[in-house]
Amino acid sequence: MAYLNIKGIKENTFDVIVVGSGIAGGWAAKEFTEKGLRTLVLERGRDVKHIRDYPTTNMYPYEFEHRGEPALSIRRENPIVSRCYAFREDAMHFFVKDGEHPYVQVKPFDWIRGYQVGGKSLLWARQTQRWSDFDFDGPVRDGFAIDWPIRYKDIAPWYSYVERFAGISGNRDGLAELPDGEFLPAYPLNAVEDHFKKSLLGKYGNRHVISARGAHISKAGKVHYDQGRAQCQNRRLCQRGCPFGGYFSSNASTLPWAERTGKLTLRPFSVVESVIYDDKLNKATGVRVVDTNTKTVTEYFARVVFVNAAAINTNLILLNSVSSRFPNGLGNDSGLLGKYVAFHNYSARISAEFDGLKQFTTDGRNPVGGGYIPRFRNLHKQETNFLRGYAAGFSAYRSSETDTSGIGEALKSALVTRRLGPWKVGSHMMGETIPKESNFVALDREKKDQWGMPLLKISVDYDDNDVKMKRDYIEQLSEMFVTAGFKNIHVNAASQSPGLDIHEMGGVRMGNDPKTSLLNKWNQLHHCRNVFVTDGACMTSTSTQNPSLTYMALTARAADYAVEAMRSGNI
Amino acid sequence: MINRRTAIRQVMILAGGMALVPSLVKASGGPSIALRNLVLSGEEESLMASVAEIIIPKTQTPGARDLNLHLFVMKMVDDCYDEGSQQRFLRGLKVFSGIDAASLKELVVSVNFGKAVADEDAKYFYRVMKQQTINGYMNSKYVMTNLIVWELVPARYNGYFPVKS
Structure with missing residues (x-):
C-alpha cells in the first residue's frame, strides 16, 4: 500500500518524529524544536487550536441544551465513555465515542480516550505530585514486577525543569x-x-x-506570559479548555511554544500504523501513517521516533510494528510487550x-x-x-x-x-496496583478497525x-x-x-535487563535504540501519585538524552 | 353545581382509563418545538405550561411561562428519559387535562402536598414536572444573572469566608 519515491522521501523526512500530541508528545515536541530539530508531530485526531477550538469555554449553564446532562440516546450509544465523570455536554466533543475506535474487552475495561491535538491534556484532573524513592524502590523492596532502572535523583532535576515551565501550585x-x-x-x-x-x-x-498540588498558574510569571498564558481565574471549567491557559495543556503550552520555533510540523488525522524497522540498518527509519480522512498510507522518516500515543495505543503501535527481525512487535525479544499493564x-x-x-x-x-x-x-x-x-x-x-x-x-x-x-x-x-503478566493488551488476529489496524484485546482486572x-x-x-x-x-x-481511573500504565516497561523489560533507563527500546517511549506505557510500577507529571519529566529527560546521542552519532 | 373537590376526585378516579378522554387530545395542533420521541399535542403542551406556571408563577419577577420552562421540561423528557418513563409521563399528564383553570390549580396543589388521591402515573408526571421546572428555573438566564448570580470568572478562592449571621 505504501508508496515510495525519492521526492516523497525527502519531503517526508524530519529529524524527529513524535507520535501523539498529549502531555508526553507535547513535551517531546517542545524539547526537540527548542533544540533546533525539525520535528513532525503526528496526531490521530483533529486539530484543536488553543482558545479557537474551545467552543463551550465561555458558555453559561443555561446555554447547554440539557443543562449539561448528555441526552439518553448519547448515553445509550456510548455506555463506556458515559461512565467518565467529565463526559457531559460541555466537554463531550473532546472524548472518543465508543463506536469510533472499538476494542475487545476480554475483561471489562473502560478505555477513556481523547483523540485530538492535545489529547487528554485538555481533560485531565491536573493533579501533579512527584514520585519519591519510596516509589522507585517499591518493586525491589516488596518483590513484584522488576526494579526501576532509575531513582529519584535521576529524575528530580527534570521534575524541576518541567514544573517551572508548566506551573505547579503547592506548598x-x-x-x-x-x-x-x-x-x-x-x-x-x-x-x-x-x-x-x-x-x-x-x-x-x-x-x-x-x-493538592496542581498544574494551575496560581501566580503568573514571565515564563507563563512568554507562553501566552495567564493566571488561573478559578473557573473550574477546565475540561472545556481554558481561554486564560490557566492550567497546563499541550494546546496552551508546549505545542504553541514548539510552533514558534518554526521547527514544528503538526499533522492531525494521522493514525500511525507502525514504526518502520530497517533490517539492514538495524534501526527504525520512520513510521507508516494512515490518513483518517483519505485512508491513504504515507511513510515519514526520521533519525529518532518518540512513541507517545497514550499508554495503550503506544502498545498497539509497537505490537503492530512487525518485521523479520521483530516478528512479535518492535523491540519485543523478551515477549513481554503488552504485558504487566497496571492502573x-x-x-x-x-x-x-x-x-x-x-x-x-x-x-x-x-x-x-x-x-x-x-x-x-x-x-x-x-x-x-x-x-x-x-x-x-x-x-x-x-x-x-x-x-x-x-x-x-x-x-x-x-x-x-x-x-x-x-x-x-x-x-x-x-x-x-501490582503489574502482572496476566494483565495485558494484545492484538486481535481477526478483527480490524476502519484504518486497517488490528483491534486491541484488553485483559486487565x-x-x-x-x-x-x-x-x-x-x-x-x-x-x-x-x-x-x-x-x-x-x-x-x-x-x-479498570480503565475508568484513566491511569492505565505499562506494557512497554523500563528496566535494566533486556530479558525482562522493553526500555532502558533513557526510555530507549533496548533492541531498537532510536525509538523511545515516554508516556504511560513505559511505567514499571504505578505508585499512588497521579502519573502525568512523571511522564513530562521522563519525556524532557529522554529528549535531552536523545539530542546528545544524535549529536555524538550514537543514534 | 358539583363541588370542585368532588370533580377533582372524579377526574382522579377516571385517570387510569385513558380511553375515556381521547377527544381532548385529538384534533389539536402539534407541539411548538420539534420533539424526537414524545408524541404531544399543542393542547397538552399548553397544559404543561399551565402546570409549570402553577409551580413557578409570575410575581414581580418572571414566572414559568415567561421563561418557557414547559418547553425545557418537554426537551428534557424527550431527550433524557427512557421510553417507559415518557409513556408514564404522558399517561399522568392526561389525568390533569380537561378541567378548568381553577380546578387544575387545586388539583396540582393537592398533588403537590400529597392530598389528592392521584394514581401513580399522575404522581410521576407531577414529580418530573416539578423537578424539571425547578431545574429549568434555577438554571435559567434570568435567575443566574439576577437572583443567584453564577460567575463565569470568579478569580478568587477563600476557604475561610465568614458567614454573616
Missing part, C-alpha cells in the same frame, strides 16, 4: 514520601480541610492532609457531614479541588496483609439547603433564599491485593473521619472497571 510540605518541587503558591485548604489535617496529626502523626484503584469513596465551623463557608472556587493525603500505608516497612498502599483525595464544602416542598409563590421565594447547611466532606482512594487494599482504605478513612468528628459517614464501594 513545600517537607514530606519524604512526596518530595517538594518548584512551586507557585498553593491553593489553601479550607476551614474543614484544615480541621481534618489537624485532627489527623493529633492522632496519627504520619497521616498528612496537604493542599490505579479508584473503586472506593467515602463521604460524611460535619456540624462544626459553621461560622465559615467558601467563596470562589478552588481549581485543584482541595486536599491530598499522601500514601501512609506500608511506607517505611510492610505492615498490612496487602502490598503497597493508596493516596486519597479529600475535600470539604459547605452545603446549602433549599426547601422545595412548597408550590407557587412560596416555592419561588424559597428557591432563592438558600440556607447554609452543614459542611460536607468526601474522599476517594487512589491505590497502587483487579486482584486480591486490590480487594484487601480497598477494604483497608474504607476502614482507615472511616476511622479518620470519626476522629475528626464527621457524622453520617457513607461508604461508596461500588465497583468500577
